[in-house]
């Protein structure tokens with residue numbers, strides 16, 4: 001048997017060095033492999049959330065969430081995973097998606113102790129006044145108390161004329177588009193931005209006039225697209241923030257504190273110089289400021305005005321698209337709604353545009369709007385919350401303090417126990433026949449508890465007026481009913497492809513209707 005021996009004398013210094021390097025690198029690789037195996041074994045077998053079902057890669061890091069956020073399909077994937085695995089799905093090593101009804105009540109119900117997680121820190125950035133993204137519950141409560149009044153039900157009457165004038169403008173522009181194919185989804189987006197401009201600053205953005213935007217639409221989209229993945233790794237955002245003076249700005253999320261804030265700032269400054277006799281939201285903020293000048297600062301007013309644009313424009317456009325698209329895909333429900341609207345019209349129960357009060361007396365319309373909001377919630381992210389001290393038990397599973405739990409309205413709004421066996425279908429009748437109070441308890445489209453949407457009354461007013469006014473004047477058909485809308489979930493679930501053919505209704509000529517619309521606009525609507 002041959003025995004190999006090392007002749008140390010014959011080894012040069014450089015070959016000793018290379019043997020040492022090889023040994024060290026082998027050692028490091030071995031340590032690294034042991035570490036990786038140890039980490040995988042820990043996460044899969046011993047970590048507090050070990051054993052909760054979910055995608056393999058999600059149990060090991062944030063990569064799975066980031067990939068889904070970038071692909072924009074998290075909402076659909078969560079529906080699939082909950083169907084497969086039940087009430088809890090592990091979406092990251094310390095994060096769960098929850099579909100359990102008691103769990104939903106615990107996280108988003110009255111008196112909840114679950115505060116917004118670090119995901120929101122990237123939206124907030126350095127802003128000092130930001131009720132949407134604020135994580136500290138005491139700061140949030142104090143800020144909300146200062147600015148909530150302009151969003152209350154009683155003030156809707158003051159804002160209604162601004163919505164009327166924008167709806168008139170929309171109808172007029174649609175009449176100019178008669179008999180042609182249009183991207184109705186894009187028009188709803190331009191409408192939603194214009195109406196927010198009008199109720200906040202008494203100034204439409206002017207997108208419907210020019211059929212172009214000034215970059216705001218892209219700005220909101222890139223804010224969301226960037227926040228939706230960065231929120232899972234806030235340290236990337238803060239490192240970028242630290243290095244920004246040297247490397248420049250690479251992250252779209254900073255738009256929220258950049259260009260949109262600049263627009264709000266410009267409007268606020270102009271208004272201060274110009275003054276106004278209008279009773280829009282800005283004027284209402286100024287009134288609050290006069291009452292409490294130390295607390296309702298300029299920063300607060302500008303921040304809230306900008307929040308209206310980011311939180312209130314796309315969300316409303318998405319909801320309008322959902323309502324109209326689902327009606328067009330379900331002609332039987334469209335026919336029922338048309339019947340209700342036409343009958344009210346014949347009985348002279350409708351103004352033009354339909355008033356909020358009139359619309360509230362149309363039950364099928366109200367049911368249709370709720371159903372559109374249920375099947376396609378504008379916000380499709382997980383609404384992540386931190387588990388409070390002491391931990392919690394959801395679906396029989398203990399979840400330690402500091403872990404993150406969240407639910408997507410896309411999953412909860414499809415719960416068959418609450419919404420019925422056909423929960424995944426669009427059926428407005430469920431709101432007329434089913435247990436409405438129970439359905440509203442778990443309706444997560446506007447969020448929940450103290451963090452529920454401030455702007456929901458305003459959004460509801462816009463939709464409840466717009467839908468009957470639009471359907472009363474126009475006959476709309478999908479250009480290609482076999483082509484579903486494309487969805488992109490960047491926290492907001494945006495749709496693309498609502499291409500329709502549009503025609504006048506009621507037999508009146510296009511010219512006649514266009515003239516009526518123009519006259520009404522000139523009358524000061």
Ligand code: HEM
Pocket residue numbers: 131132133144307308311312313315316319377378379383444445446447448450451452453454455456458459
């Ligand atoms: C159909 C339209 C809308 C939908 C579906 C919607 C949905 C939501 C949801 C789900 C939340 C909670 C988000 C979370 O927990 O992270 C929220 C919060 C908020 N929304 Fe809306 N929203 C809509 C329209 C509006 C409008 C028109 C405005 C303003 C004019 C607005 C202003 C806000 C604000 C300020 C918050 C933060 C509330 C807080 O944390 O206290 N929203 N919205």
